[in-house]
Amino acid sequence: MIPIKFEDYKQRISDAVQRKLQSAPIAGENGFTLIEGFVMQPLSNEVSGNIVIGGPTIPMVAIVGNTSGRIYYFALKLLLPEVGV
Numbered sequence: 001m002i003p004i005k006f007e008d009y010k011q012r013i014s015d016a017v018q019r020k021l022q023s024a025p026i027a028g029e030n031g032f033t034l035i036e037g038f039v040m041q042p043l044s045n046e047v048s049g050n051i052v053i054g055g056p057t058i059p060m061v062a063i064v065g066n067t068s069g070r071i072y073y074f075a076l077k078l079l080l081p082e083v084g085v
Contacts, residue, residue, distance in 0.1 A: 004059075004083060006037050013061050016079035026072065029065040039073060 014034050021032070040057040059076040076083060
């Protein structure tokens with residue numbers, strides 16, 4: 001698998017987030033700031049007190065609401081379905 005670098009896709013990701021927010025805006029926010037980099041959300045088949053290293057993850061991007069400071073996540077595959085992840 002070829003690595004996907006955030007900087008190479010930054011503008012496309014930003015545009016895709018803007019399109020999503022036009023069709024489903026988040027109330028009370030006055031703009032957003034894109035977090036530079038990917039967030040890897042791990043998946044697990046069980047809940048336990050163990051620490052699991054490795055395993056499947058969902059590549060995501062995150063934005064921060066300029067009004068509330070809340071962080072909102074988007075699956076990369078949702079934003080850019082053509083990207084092979």
